Amino acid sequence: MMSTDPDAERKAWMSLLAKCRAPDLKRLWSAYGATPGHSILRAPEVGSVMVRGRSGAVGSAFNLGEMTITRCSVKLETGEDGHAYVQGRDPDKALHCALVDALMQSTASASVRAIILDPLQELAQARQQARASKAAATKVDFFTMVRGED
Amino acid sequence: MYVAVKGGERAIDNAHAWLAEERRGDTAVAELSVAQIREQLKLAVNRVMAEGSLYDADLAALAIKQSRGDLIEAIFLIRAYRTTLPRFGASVPVATDDMACDRRVSATFKDAPGGQVLGPTFDYTHRLLDFKLAAEGKAPQAPEARAETASTPHIMSFLDREGLVQQEDASDATPPDLTREPLELPADRALRLQSLTRGDEGFVLGMAYSTQRGYARNHAFVAELRIGTVPVEMEIPELGFAIEIGDIEVTECETVNQFKGSKTEPPQFTRGYGLVFGMSERKAISMALVDRALRWKELGEDNVGAPAQDEEFVLYHADNIQATGFLEHIKLPHYVDFQSELELIRKLRREAMPTQEAAE
Known part of the structure; x- marks a missing residue:
């Protein structure tokens, strides 16, 4: 199903970047090659976000606790703005994520997707799949021993 | 002097x-x-x-x-x-329905859709010391099985659909935050949940245990306990839309409790809720039991004077940093305080025992 949300694609890549592992991104960023010319709009800044839950899972919001986050904004020489809000306290990761976000809006988007985003997506899926498979192996199969009405 | x-x-x-x-x-x-x-x-x-x-x-x-x-x-x-971190904002409430579950068990329904998934649990171990761990060994490997892509809906939603369980008020209003405003009573449920989720595990466990032993008994069943990863989503001010900013592991416990009804509510099941960062099963269950006990007023139940029903007692003593700060400060120098105590007791003794003092 195609999404009608015009921001859906950007939302997806920004989310993928925010949740990726810093060493993976570092490796893929080096594989991408030269850092494009850019200026820093906001240098990497570490802060927190208050994570909320819902009372009874479906009710009103409450404050669960904070998480660390790093944000960063850049402008490419070609004019595109890139933003990053990423989990953790890694300034390099935030900077690279902001650059990738900017590049994805530029003419370089196809190669950035192939060299950086697609591998990140595969890694994320593989990690999730590995955990899901282990969980599946601990699923209980019940079998009836004696029926009460006999 | x-x-x-x-x-x-x-x-x-x-x-x-x-x-x-x-x-x-x-x-x-x-x-x-x-x-x-x-x-x-x-x-x-x-x-x-x-x-x-x-x-x-x-x-x-x-x-x-x-x-x-x-x-x-x-x-x-x-x-x-x-306290040194600038706060960039607050997340959209996490959707625990979408959790990638490592563990998911129900004590109320054997055949829950999505199944009973044990995950990496201490349950059913024999609690015998494993001396093999004292020696270095090969890294163990867990078996795998084909994972289903079917969703695992909250078990409470089935009772909800039948109307057998008390409804939650869903509001997106900004909840009160005890890290920004001092905790004042009476506290609403959002404030109580925030206080409990960061409260001392031992204290919350003790309070929960007291309800099981009969101090404001509310007979809880664990309708569902799930542990897994949920994405955290936040509105990004520069963009005007929300993105996922990270993944967090949480433990969620929903209890279903007997309720005979009150002046204001028909007979139905009621809920207790626990949600805690990380794999924190004992804490999440404890939180749900104490949450339920503290809801006596909104459910029109009697206050039987149990400690777990006493919001002030529970919320003002759950924080181990406040508690230990006040407790441990008494070991620091109190020379002036004690000097005045010493002088007072000497004076009282002189008054109480004039003849003895005179004789000395």
Whole structure:
């Protein structure tokens, strides 16, 4: 199903970047090659976000606790703005994520997707799949021993 | 007369230097890395994140190393660090329905859609010391099975559909935040849940246990306990839309409780709720039981005077950093205070025992 949300694609890549592992991104960023010319709009800044839950899972919001986050904004020489809000306290990761976000809006988007985003997506899926498979192996199969009405 | 004094700088510096040496322990034994703590003492890390109220496993592991494994001291370090961080905003409430579950069990429905998934649990182990762990061995590997892509809906939603369970008021209003405004009573449920989720595990467990033993009994069934990862979504001001900013592991417990009805509510099941950072099962169940006990007023139940029903008692004593701060300060110099006590007791004794004093 195609999404009608015009921001859906950007939302997806920004989310993928925010949740990726810093060493993976570092490796893929080096594989991408030269850092494009850019200026820093906001240098990497570490802060927190208050994570909320819902009372009874479906009710009103409450404050669960904070998480660390790093944000960063850049402008490419070609004019595109890139933003990053990423989990953790890694300034390099935030900077690279902001650059990738900017590049994805530029003419370089196809190669950035192939060299950086697609591998990140595969890694994320593989990690999730590995955990899901282990969980599946601990699923209980019940079998009836004696029926009460006999 | 008391004369104010200062001093002790050298003694303090040397004490801290010795602390550093003792922290390292025997140098013939390899030093523990922060990454080792993060990976291999994960449940301690989880507790420090939950009660430190900051989700960052590396920081929690560092705090555990610095505190020599004193988890309350580690929580203190995290709370102190947290206050130095600028807050960029608040997340959209996490959707625990979409959790990628490592574990998901129900004590109420055997055949729950999605199944009973045990996950990496201590349950059903024999609690016998495993001396094999004292020797270095090969890294163990867990078996795998084909994972289904079917969703795992909340078990409570089935009771909800039948109308057998009390409804939750869903509002997106900004909840009160006890890290920004002092905790004032009466507290609404949002404030109680925030207080409980960062409260001391031992205290919340004790309070929950008291309800099971009969002090405001509310007979809880664990309708569902799930542990897994949920994405955290936040509106990005520069963009005008929300993105996922991270993944967090949480434990969620929903209890279903008997309720005979009251003047205001028909007979139905009621809910208790626990949601805690990390894999923190004991804490999440405890939180749900105490949450339920504290709801007596909104459900029109009787206050039987049980400790777990007493909002002021529970909320003002659940925080181990507040508690330990006040408790431990009494070991610090109180020379002036005590001098006045000493003089008072001497005076009272002189008045009470004039003949004896005179005789001496």
